[in-house]
Structures are given as C-alpha cells and as structure tokens.
Amino acid sequence: MADPEQPALSDAEVVGEKSTQEANPRQDIGIVTWILTLVGLYLGALLYGLDTTIAANVQSPVYQTFHDIQNLPWIGIGFPMASVAGILFIGQLYGKYNIKVLMLASIAIFEGGSALCGGAPNSAALVVGRVIAGVGGAGMYLGALSYISVFCTPRELPLYNALIGLSWGIGAILGPVIGGAFSDSKATWRWAFYINLPLAGLLSPVYFFVFPSFKPMPGISVLQKLRTFDWVGTVLNGAIFVLVMIALTFSGSTYKWNSGSAIALWVIWGVVLLGFALQQYFAIFTTRENRIFPVQFLASKDLILLYICTACAATANATTLYYIPLFFSFTHGDSAIQVAVRLLPFIMVFVVFVMIGGGTLPIFGRYMPYYTIGSALSLIGSALMFTIRSDTAPSKIYGYEVLIAAGTGLMFQNAYAVAAEKVDDKDKPNAIGFINTSQIGTIALALSIAACLFENLGFQFLQNTLVGSGLPDAALRSALAGADSQLLSGIDAHTAELIVDTVAFTISRIFAMGISASALAFCCSLLMKREKLHLSMSAAM
Incomplete structure (x- = not known):
C-alpha cells in the first residue's frame, strides 16, 4: 500500500x-x-x-x-x-x-x-x-x-x-x-x-x-x-577505521615504530576500539535493537565464518590486483596499457568464477564447497606468487594469477545471499552491511597493511642491498615510488638492476598476506555446516 x-x-x-x-x-x-x-x-x-x-x-x-x-x-x-x-x-x-x-x-x-x-x-x-x-x-x-x-x-x-x-x-x-x-x-x-x-x-x-x-x-x-539511530556507535565505528589507517600510514615512514607519536596513535586506536566494543555490548546511549553493529550476529558461527572467509577473499584479491601491475612496471617497464594486458588472465578468470559461484549456488545449495575449493586455489596461487623474482617468466605469473582469480572469485560474493538467507527479514539490511564491512572494509585495511609492508620492508631490503653505496634514505624511499623514479634514472645500470631485483623481491613478500588469508579461509571453510540451503521461488525478500 x-x-x-x-x-x-x-x-x-x-x-x-x-x-x-x-x-x-x-x-x-x-x-x-x-x-x-x-x-x-x-x-x-x-x-x-x-x-x-x-x-x-x-x-x-x-x-x-x-x-x-x-x-x-x-x-x-x-x-x-x-x-x-x-x-x-x-x-x-x-x-x-x-x-x-x-x-x-x-x-x-x-x-x-x-x-x-x-x-x-x-x-x-x-x-x-x-x-x-x-x-x-x-x-x-x-x-x-x-x-x-x-x-x-x-x-x-x-x-x-x-x-x-x-x-x-x-x-x-x-x-x-x-x-x-x-x-x-x-x-x-x-x-x-x-x-x-x-x-x-x-x-x-x-x-x-x-x-x-x-x-x-x-x-x-x-x-x-x-x-x-545509534549516533555514538556511528562515530566510534567510523573513528576505528580512520585511526587504524592513519596509524598504518604514518608508522614506520613518517614516525618510527618505537616513537612516541606512533605509539600514541596505536594506543588511541585501541582505546576507541575498546570503547566501541563496550558501547555496543552494553547498548550505551542506544538500545539493543538499534545499535549500529549487529552484535547478535556474533552468536552465529555461520555468520562469523562467512565474514572471515569474505575478508580473506578480499585480501588475497586486492593484494594481487594492486601489486601485479607494480611488479611488471618495475621488472619490465610496462606502461598502463601493457599492464592491462598483463592483467587480462586475472580479469577474465575472476569474472568467470564470480559468475560460476553466483549462478550455481541456487542449484547446488551447499555453500561450504565454494569456500573450501576457492581458498585452496587461492592458497596455492598466493604461495606460488611468493616465489616470484624479477626474472620469473611472465607465463608463470599468469598461471599464478589464474589460480588466485579462480579461488577468490568463488568466495567473493556468495556470502551476501547466504547471510541474507540465515537471518530474519528485519535483519537482512544488517546482514548486507555486515558482509559489506567484511568485503570492502578488508580491502581498505589490506591495502593499507600491504602499503605499510611494502614501504617498510622495501626500505629495509634496499638498505641491506645497497650498503656502502652512500645513497641517502630519501633516495631509497623514492625508489619505491615507481620504476621511473629519479633515483633509477640517475645511477649506473648495475645499481639500478639491484634496486629492481630488490623491489621485485619485496613485492613477492606482500603475497604472504594472500597465503595467510587463504589458509585462514580454508580452515574456516572446514568448520562450516555441510547443509543445503533451499533457495526456492516461493518466498520473496
């Protein structure tokens, strides 16, 4: 009406x-x-x-x-x-x-x-x-x-x-x-x-x-x-994500990890996180029905496992998406268009497997195998990406990309439908927000963590590789800015090659995030129910 x-x-x-x-x-x-x-x-x-x-x-x-x-x-x-x-x-x-x-x-x-x-x-x-x-x-x-x-x-x-x-x-x-x-x-x-x-x-x-x-x-x-609306919870929830990204961005680069400024950022973030947890649990300045975070979902093992697996898929996918282009830019001097060609295997396979996951779930009804198979493929692909070096054949990297794309594609989107099926009608908007926080939120956090690792590990590796070269710290950090940095264009060919090899090695270390995330998703998938969802045409949202 x-x-x-x-x-x-x-x-x-x-x-x-x-x-x-x-x-x-x-x-x-x-x-x-x-x-x-x-x-x-x-x-x-x-x-x-x-x-x-x-x-x-x-x-x-x-x-x-x-x-x-x-x-x-x-x-x-x-x-x-x-x-x-x-x-x-x-x-x-x-x-x-x-x-x-x-x-x-x-x-x-x-x-x-x-x-x-x-x-x-x-x-x-x-x-x-x-x-x-x-x-x-x-x-x-x-x-x-x-x-x-x-x-x-x-x-x-x-x-x-x-x-x-x-x-x-x-x-x-x-x-x-x-x-x-x-x-x-x-x-x-x-x-x-x-x-x-x-x-x-x-x-x-x-x-x-x-x-x-x-x-x-x-x-x-x-x-x-x-x-x-839970206005206090809204402010605290937003502050949690803003503060953790500020801390990740500034720690190790702008501020040393053991500096007072870096420690203060992490302490403030911890206090806000604890305050949010207490405010939500005890429903302070709000009610249990209206609190911004669906605390009731934490009592559901199924929803927690879906959240974790979606976050793991987002981590493995995002790190691959960002650092494969950077790898080829450094090691092969690729332009933006050339990088697009390098990403075609990843693009096409990811597209196909997202569609396979979404299209076949209503037919089979059992969601657990998608996460088990997907996480296993992503784990293998990420482990292989961990082994790449500057002279690794592009054909091998394409194969590793395909494994990660297939695995993350199977896991990437199905949690929205499964979570919505497992909650009451009144909680369906909360279920969408819950899984979306896992997916998009983890992408943001994963990229921040990856950037922090890349900058800090890369700087440390370059210092070790170029010890005695006399290059200032600022010049070493500029080398991490891109293959066309002023440092690479102003030094001898041998030193430039060492820098490229070191940066390529640093990028391979980033895929440890994909290994960890995929392994966690695989373990979580084994804890999922072997149930079959009956997604019939008789009940609408």
Whole structure:
C-alpha cells in the first residue's frame, strides 16, 4: 500500500510496501524497467570499484602537479577509508528510508566528490574530494545490494549478487589501467576522476524516472527514524577505521615504530576500539535493537565464518590486483596499457568464477564447497606468487594469477545471499552491511597493511642491498615510488638492476598476506555446516 502522505508515483515507480510472502517481488515492475534498473545498478557498482583502485597509477603525476608528498598516500587511502567508515551507518539508512531517495543522494555525493577531485586546486582538496566520493560510492554499492535484496527472490539472489560483485570487480581491476592511461595522455590525471560525470550523466534519466521506490518502514516519520539511530556507535565505528589507517600510514615512514607519536596513535586506536566494543555490548546511549553493529550476529558461527572467509577473499584479491601491475612496471617497464594486458588472465578468470559461484549456488545449495575449493586455489596461487623474482617468466605469473582469480572469485560474493538467507527479514539490511564491512572494509585495511609492508620492508631490503653505496634514505624511499623514479634514472645500470631485483623481491613478500588469508579461509571453510540451503521461488525478500 502506498504511503498516503506521499504523492502518487509514476508508472516507472513502484512503492515497496510488499508482503514478504509474495512469490514475485517484481510483479508491478515491467521487464524494461527492471533491465534499465539493473544497468544503472551495475554501472554504479562498476564506478565504485573503479574509484577504489584508480589512484594506483595517478599518484606520481599528481605529485608532479602539486609537489606535496605528505598528502600523496591519502589520495589512494581516502576513498576506501571513507567507504568503510560509513558502511554500517549507510546500511542502517537503507533499512529505514526510501532506497531510491538514498540511491539518488549517494550518486550526487559521489559525483560531487569526483568533480572536486578533477578540479582540485591543491592536494588537500583532492584528498577531500576522494573522501566525499568514498562516502557516496559506498552508498551506491549498498544501494545496489539493497535493490537486489528487495526485488529478487531468494533463488535469484546469488546470481544478481554475483553480477553486482562482478561489476565492482571489473571496475576495481580496470581502475589502475584507466587511471594510468589518462595520466599518460593529454587529458591528464584529472580525467581519471572527471570520467565519472559523463558516465553517470548518461544514465541520469534512469536514476530519476525509472528506478523503483521501496520504503522499508512506511508510516514512521523521518524524525522518529532519526531518533532510532545509534549516533555514538556511528562515530566510534567510523573513528576505528580512520585511526587504524592513519596509524598504518604514518608508522614506520613518517614516525618510527618505537616513537612516541606512533605509539600514541596505536594506543588511541585501541582505546576507541575498546570503547566501541563496550558501547555496543552494553547498548550505551542506544538500545539493543538499534545499535549500529549487529552484535547478535556474533552468536552465529555461520555468520562469523562467512565474514572471515569474505575478508580473506578480499585480501588475497586486492593484494594481487594492486601489486601485479607494480611488479611488471618495475621488472619490465610496462606502461598502463601493457599492464592491462598483463592483467587480462586475472580479469577474465575472476569474472568467470564470480559468475560460476553466483549462478550455481541456487542449484547446488551447499555453500561450504565454494569456500573450501576457492581458498585452496587461492592458497596455492598466493604461495606460488611468493616465489616470484624479477626474472620469473611472465607465463608463470599468469598461471599464478589464474589460480588466485579462480579461488577468490568463488568466495567473493556468495556470502551476501547466504547471510541474507540465515537471518530474519528485519535483519537482512544488517546482514548486507555486515558482509559489506567484511568485503570492502578488508580491502581498505589490506591495502593499507600491504602499503605499510611494502614501504617498510622495501626500505629495509634496499638498505641491506645497497650498503656502502652512500645513497641517502630519501633516495631509497623514492625508489619505491615507481620504476621511473629519479633515483633509477640517475645511477649506473648495475645499481639500478639491484634496486629492481630488490623491489621485485619485496613485492613477492606482500603475497604472504594472500597465503595467510587463504589458509585462514580454508580452515574456516572446514568448520562450516555441510547443509543445503533451499533457495526456492516461493518466498520473496
């Protein structure tokens, strides 16, 4: 029934106060409307993935524009940091307000942040734009998942979720390529961010006039809903992710690990984390029903295992995605386009196996084998990547990529459908936010940890390799900035070769994260139930 306080909706919209017992949640939506809606959702997920990784190849030209190295790491970190800091809050919004309105607001925020990035007059403005875009991007991604959960049957859900994950994955894989291509062209790095504007503008009629509406809590006023939010928990939850990324970014590079500043950052983070845990457990300044973190999920072994396995898949996938291009850039001097070719095996296999996972889950119903087989493949691939050196044949690396892509593809997206099936209807938005925190949040954390390892281990390895060379510490750190750094172009060929070999070795050490994550996922998969989910067409979300 439509909300009597709202004006009548057009034929392109449908009010979402549906009974969860209806067999067809899209019975009032035409096939053309649904197809156009899906196109809009998939584009939004793709743009979100694109911006998650697009900074990988634009940081060097940005530095050449602004000459501000202090803000440089935050161009990459700011976007995922803002996303994960707001995920749970945005998830609660989608559980209370009209998802079409929230989706439109998220797109506007994302595009506004992208415009600020493209036109940034200085590095600080660019970082602010990345943070704003990160919030909007998280809203777009959660909005896509919310639309799918509302308008799809449980049997359809795994496949549609896989397509959302596929769109994000393609965007994330293409991000460094597109960013590098624009940076190398006359358009400059600014169009790596401006590109979001015409793409979203092209589908703006779909967003405004075609997207269906759904109101999760009809009959409750906006102010009444605002009073139910866990505002203290929201602030503490966001602070946890912001502080840990600040600590990881500054420790070892800006501040020595044993310095008072580094220790203070980690102590403050620990205090905030403990405060959040206590606030949520005892429901301080909120209620048990309204607290931002679904503490009740911690009593479910199934949900915890799904969370861990999704996080492990995200870790192995993200580190491979970021450091394979860097490896070829150092060892072969590849351009952005050449890196794209190197990533084709990873891209294609990941796409195929995400689709296999989502498409076959409703048929077989048993989710445990996907995680067991997927983690085993990812473990083997990551272990092999740990052995690569600067002279390793590219064909071998392609094979290792394929193993990681297949394994992480099987694990990457299915938890959304499985978790939604295991919770009550009222907890489905929380389940989406819970798994999304695992997936996107872990990508942000994994990349921060990997960057910290790369910078600190790389600096240590270069010091050991070039002992007695007389090169200053600043010059050694600049060698980690890219294969075209000033250090590499200004020294003799033998020393340059030593540096390339050392950096390649450092990159291989990063894959220890994939080994650890995949091994943990394999152990967790063995603890999963051997149950079969009955995803029938009879019950809608």
